[in-house]
Amino acid sequence: xxxxxxxxxxxxxxxxxxxxxxxxxxxxxxxxxxxxxxxxxxxxxxxxxxxxxxxxxxxxxxxxxxxxxxxxxxxxxxxxxxxxxxxxxxxxxxxxxxx
Numbered sequence: 001x002x003x004x005x006x007x008x009x010x011x012x013x014x015x016x017x018x019x020x021x022x023x024x025x026x027x028x029x030x031x032x033x034x035x036x037x038x039x040x041x042x043x044x045x046x047x048x049x050x051x052x053x054x055x056x057x058x059x060x061x062x063x064x065x066x067x068x069x070x071x072x073x074x075x076x077x078x079x080x081x082x083x084x085x086x087x088x089x090x091x092x093x094x095x096x097x098x099x
Contacts (some may be wrong), residue, residue: 003029007041014054016079018096019089021058028098043068054081054097060088 001009006029014020022035022042031037035058042052043066053075056062062072077083082090 003031003037004036004044006043006044006048007038007069008047011042011050011052014051014096014099016051017094018089019054019056019060019076019085021056021080021091022094024095025053025055051056054079056089058091060084060091062065062089 004019008023010028011020022038023032025038026032026034026069029038037053042055044053053067053072062076064072064089066072073083073087076089084090084094
């Protein structure tokens with residue numbers, strides 16, 4: 001199993017309404033310093049069954065380049081993911097704990 005496959009297996013487990021960070025997933029794969037590799041895995045993903053939109057930076061900022069302007073936020077809002085007043089995902093309220 002490749003590293004990307006490990007990441008994708010984790011991302012498939014994130015339920016609707018929850019979000020995870022690149023660093024969190026890197027830690028869960030046993031490679032705590034591989035948050036960039038997780039980001040690359042998300043960028044390389046072409047499988048629509050993998051909910052890549054639920055993965056973001058540790059500060060809750062959405063990187064619009066992956067989905068296009070407003071698309072990722074709309075997908076997250078449709079699932080009930082909360083946002084802070086400054087437009088970041090409110091990870092304090094919706095961070096996935098791996099269970």
